[in-house]
Amino acid sequence: MDRIRCLVLLAALAVFSAAEPQYFPQSNVSTWDQARLHCQMCYKELVSLNPNNIRELVHNLKNDSWIGLRKNLNNISLPWSHWSNGDPLTFQNWYPGRPKLSKPKDPVVNIMNYYSVTNSPSTCGCCCNPADTLAVSSPYSSYSPSASDNDMDYNMTASSVTARPTATTMTTGGTSNTVTTPNRDVTTAFFSGVTSSTSTDAIDTYIEDPCIVLLSCGLWYDKDCSQPLPFICYEDRFYGHANMSSLTLHTGTLNWTPGPGNIVDYRLEVRAVNYTLIKNLSILNGTNLSYFLSNLTAGTQYQIQVFPIKCDRDLNPENVSFYTKPDLIENLNITIISEAEVTLSWSPPEGNCDSYTVRVNGSKVNSTNSVNTNVTGLTAGAFYRFEVNAEVKDLSISGEPRNISCYTKPSMVNNLSVTDFTSDQVNFDWDPPYGNTSGYRVSFIGSTNGMNRTTDTKYLVTGLQAGSMVTLTVVALVPDASVESDPVSKTGRTKPGSVINLTERAVHSSNFSVSWEPPQGNYECFSVGLQLFSNPLMNWTSNTTSNNSTFTDLKAGVKYRVSVYTKNGDLFSAEANISVFTRPTIPTSLRVTHVDHTAISLTWAPPEDSQDVLLHYQINGTSHFNYCNMYSFSHMVNTTNLNHTFEKLYSGTKYDFSVAVMAGTEIGPSLNISQATLTNRTVLMVSMECSSSQPLQCEEPVTMLAVLMQLNKHFGNSFSDNVNWTVTWK
Secondary structure, X not given: OOOOOOOOOOOOOOOOOOOOEEEEEEEEEEOHHHHHHHHHHHOOEEOOOOOOOHHHHHHOOOOOXXXXXXXXXXXXXXXXXXXXXXXXXXXXXXXXXXXXXXXXXXXXXEEOOOOOOOOOHHXXXXXXXXXXXXXXXXXXXXXXXOOOHHHXXXXXXXXXXXXXXXXXXXXXXXXXXXXEEEOOOOOEOOEOOEEEEOOHHHOOOOOOOOEEEEOOOOOEEEEOOOOOEEEEEEEEOOOOOEEEEOOOOOOEEEEEOOOOOOOOEEEEEEEEOOEEEEEEEEOOOOOOOEEEEOOOOOOOEEEEEEEEEEOOEEOOOEEEEEEOXXXXXXXXXXXXXXXXXXXXXXXXXOOOOOEEEEEEOOEEEEEEOOOEEEEOOOOOOOEEEEEEEEEOOXXXXXXOOEEEEEEOOOOOOEEXXXXXXXXOOEEEEEEOOOOOOOEEEEEEEOOOOEEEEEOOOEEEEOOOOOOOOEEEEEEEEOOOOOOEOOOEEEEEEOOXXXXXXXXXXXXXXXXEEEEEEOOOOOOOEEEEEEEEOOEEEEEEEEEEOXXXXXXXXXXXXXXXXEEEEEEEEOEEOOOEEEEEEOOOOOOEEEEEEEEOOOOEEEEEEOOHHHOOOOOEEEEEEEEOOOHHHOOOEEEEEEEOOOEEEEOOOOOOEEEEEEEEEEEOOEEOOOEEEEEEOOOOOOOOOOOOOOOOOOOOHHHOHHHHHHHHHHHHHHHHHHHOOOEOOOOOOO
């Protein structure tokens, strides 16, 4: 009676891992043991196959190659159960009739695979239908050999085998998978059974401890392990981690994780702008993977790659990017102090930096790329501590700060006024300035003079002569007297009459004078006011005892209103006023901003001595091209804008433009510019009849050149450069 071996069908297990395997076919032929040793030294291990990688490997496989499967491996009692890397065998793709499970007897017993009943690669080779071979990437047949394997026979009937495979659905672990199996009577789950054969092909050499070859068509075949063949290694892609520690201005320590296996060779590549360092390292102590970097530039970004080197092969590099700590800034100074702003300036640190951080009293207020900054929004008369440090784009590392301190300028006192007066004293009162102040310095000039300090907001001047004048000046102070406010003054008087015949004199672009006749009766002084007509908020007032006043540092080409009062104490006369235009000056920065075939746009800037005021401009545009009274152009525009567009112009024509400031009826000097419109090219053909009696004389180059020169002279006299034109032979 034939003996039957029971085969156990194992479900294929899907193994998921975070590893990213890489495959390395090796063309140098080696025995299986030599191949495995090479893979272990230079990679990880001989390749293990699964339904996910077999297609990728076979797609580019050109030679039969050793894989990591052997019958008796690592002293495991159960043969064909594990791969060389220790993973369990969860997938099989044997060549039909393989592997040989026992020494062949007569008759030879063949194990049926799910392809056909033949067992020789020459019968099918790699020319089988791929659907019959590589479609098996799902549950498979397996077996559990025992010690009595060599004494067992297997039977199957030839009638149970057909050539055409069909799809069979198999459920493993609750998952339904479809595999390609022969269309046969399945008697033991996956295999159809066993049968005996007396074919000569079935008589193969039995190998006691065979190793497995991956055929180029994807099937597995057992061969003698000492046979030299190509092989396939694999390795999980290495992902390491590098970092920097102990960063200073010029040094830092690089640390990185060891590469896979006993790697001792690494290549270090450090790069920055105008800097490259390549260092080959051999580190025998694999637990101390670090390198001290020195002579670095402060505030500089460096890119580092550490390449583990395994068998002269670069592995995936470990990368890190870092900045060195920026150095201290230099020469921190306060350049301008005002009531609400402080301007700081400094010099860059040695090395590099990307920006600077400004802190006020410990709080960040600004980040800038320049070496100066305006700190705004401050309180007048307050004490501030300013810190500035260099920064790089990595905000986790900053330069040490430098600091400087100051008081802001106090504001002027408010509402200084005379609240009471008698024949010998005048009482002054004022409101505190906005912000902070530590007190006031008051000074007075009159029939008696003096100076004093006070923390009150009032001051009484005594011991004055009757009918005299006294002027009190008040300045706000800070504790260290480093800055003080602008002075505010006030004068007390008796009431006078109004001045007469107020007239302007000596008017210039930045100054003018006015004069008047004093009133009848007694007076003490005159109060003269100057106001910018276009902006009533811009006004100045001064007192004088003379019958004239000169105003300086004025804006050119601007209308001012001058008012004069006769003053006696806190009493004022009725106002006398006059309007005066300063002399206009020439605008600046006249340029063309747009040109097309029919329009030209201009823009300009106010005169240097007329900034931040409203001006009136007169713009003129003319063209000197007046051919047959058809192309003449002259246009004038008055505007307060700083730009204007001339439209409906002729193409290819030169236009002259001028811009001047208008001050009342006076027109100031003009700023001029010329510009031609874009040309719509028009070709005019001129035919000339040759009058020479000499044959072909007119076709001589010399003759043609002379005629062309005469034509250019003729049209040049007519057109000049007022229109775009050229004359050429056709």
